[in-house]
Amino acid sequence: MNNLESYPPILRQLSHHQKQLPPNQKPFEENNLIQDDLDPIPVIDLECLDNEIKKLEEACKDWGLFRLVNHGVPLTLLKQLQELPKQLFSMPFESKQASCSATPITYFWGTPALTPSGTTLTTRDPQNINWVEGFNVPLSQLSNFNSQNPMLESIRHLLMEYERHVSRMAIRIYEGIVKKLEWNLKGTKSYLSTKTGTVRVYRYPQSHDINIGWGMEAHTDSSVLSILNLDDQVTGLEVLKDDHWLTVKPISNTFIVNLGDIMQAMSDDRYKSVTHRVKVNKHGERISVCYFVYPEEDVVIESSKYKSFTYNEFRAQVQQDIKTIGYKVGLARFRQNEDF
Numbered sequence: 001m002n003n004l005e006s007y008p009p010i011l012r013q014l015s016h017h018q019k020q021l022p023p024n025q026k027p028f029e030e031n032n033l034i035q036d037d038l039d040p041i042p043v044i045d046l047e048c049l050d051n052e053i054k055k056l057e058e059a060c061k062d063w064g065l066f067r068l069v070n071h072g073v074p075l076t077l078l079k080q081l082q083e084l085p086k087q088l089f090s091m092p093f094e095s096k097q098a099s100c101s102a103t104p105i106t107y108f109w110g111t112p113a114l115t116p117s118g119t120t121l122t123t124r125d126p127q128n129i130n131w132v133e134g135f136n137v138p139l140s141q142l143s144n145f146n147s148q149n150p151m152l153e154s155i156r157h158l159l160m161e162y163e164r165h166v167s168r169m170a171i172r173i174y175e176g177i178v179k180k181l182e183w184n185l186k187g188t189k190s191y192l193s194t195k196t197g198t199v200r201v202y203r204y205p206q207s208h209d210i211n212i213g214w215g216m217e218a219h220t221d222s223s224v225l226s227i228l229n230l231d232d233q234v235t236g237l238e239v240l241k242d243d244h245w246l247t248v249k250p251i252s253n254t255f256i257v258n259l260g261d262i263m264q265a266m267s268d269d270r271y272k273s274v275t276h277r278v279k280v281n282k283h284g285e286r287i288s289v290c291y292f293v294y295p296e297e298d299v300v301i302e303s304s305k306y307k308s309f310t311y312n313e314f315r316a317q318v319q320q321d322i323k324t325i326g327y328k329v330g331l332a333r334f335r336q337n338e339d340f
């Protein structure tokens with residue numbers, strides 16, 4: 001691992017870590033991976049979305065995920081979104097911690113599970129940590145503060161610009177989806193509130209022993225939509241498709257869009273919240289910049305498959321499960337006629 005002092009102490013053990021996970025938990029399930037030169041993930045052209053509605057519907061049904069092209073985000077901005085986080089993460093660990101104090105941005109490591117106020121939710125067994133560190137950035141608060149740290153200040157400005165693009169993309173995609181399902185847009189608009197938009201900037205360390213553990217364990221997102229700007233060199237993200245794990249190829253100038261749990265509930269399970277996970281990579285550390293958008297906290301999500309719930313209730317349940325049983329149960333907790 002290079003620039004060791006930039007890593008949180010608990011992640012520094014990576015370089016001389018001996019522990020092996022039990023075989024059934026090993027990240028590297030080689031025979032389970034589809035490795036194909038062709039990228040099988042459906043591609044959606046945002047500029048021509050009105051002509052792509054059929055494809056969009058199929059992608060949402062069959063995959064819960066698609067690759068977005070012709071998105072209108074300038075290449076220079078995308079380049080900076082890769083470069084600046086690299087510089088931010090290469091700061092010494094203590095500076096990264098200090099840089100966030102008195103800001104709404106939080107710096108975390110070892111687990112991506114955070115409370116709404118940004119503190120780490122689980123104090124995990126050090127043998128079971130996720131090999132990840134990140135910054136959690138509530139986008140609507142970016143204009144309310146200045147950071148004393150020049151690097152964080154540059155990221156703040158960059159993300160303010162990025163926010164305009166991701167909100168535009170999220171609204172456009174959401175409208176495309178709602179149109180197809182013939183939902184009444186007026187009634188469901190608040191199911192997607194760009195005010196809730198949050199960016200997570202992640203760094204996953206390089207590891208020569210990829211059986212060491214997960215960058216992020218298998219999960220579904222709790223969002224309506226997630227828009228991922230992945231490292232354009234280093235792989236890591238895998239998605240579950242027809243019981244097989246598929247590595248998502250890094251293709252520059254594209255985004256990966258995931259449907260989250262709320263979208264699955266809103267669509268009465270017609271669309272799915274895709275299960276995905278992140279592996280550490282032996283060739284290099286990996287950066288991703290992930291945007292999540294949710295409904296307003298107190299909007300009631302109605303569907304025929306689930307009991308009515310607000311996003312607030314959903315989040316509280318997820319947090320409670322992570323705290324008490326150690327993992328997210330998610331939508332299954334709210335299924336009609338299910339006694340959890």
Ligand SMILES: O=C(O)CCC(=O)C(=O)O
Nearest residue numbers: 200202221237278288290
């Ligand atoms: O870093 C990635 O590629 C994905 C991260 C992710 O799945 C998440 O934050 O929910």
Ligand SMILES: [Fe+2]
Nearest residue numbers: 219220221276
């Ligand atoms: Fe995720």
